[in-house]
Amino acid sequence: MKTLENRIHVHLKDKFWAIGEEIKARLDGSYESVAMLAKLRDILDDAIRILESTI
Numbered sequence: 057m058k059t060l061e062n063r064i065h066v067h068l069k070d071k072f073w074a075i076g077e078e079i080k081a082r083l084d085g086s087y088e089s090v091a092m093l094a095k096l097r098d099i100l101d102d103a104i105r106i107l108e109s110t111i
Contacts (some may be wrong), residue, residue: 065107072100 074098083089 061110068107069104072103076100 076093079096080093083093
């Protein structure tokens, strides 16, 4: 069961990373865009931390 949990964890982490990268690619470099990216990074880091703590 641990292997399945690890695979799910890696899959979700990769998905979160891909979402962040796509948003980053669409940003225009303005202060608002940079602030939005920082906030998104914090949210994704929290989500990954929660995922890691459940495995």
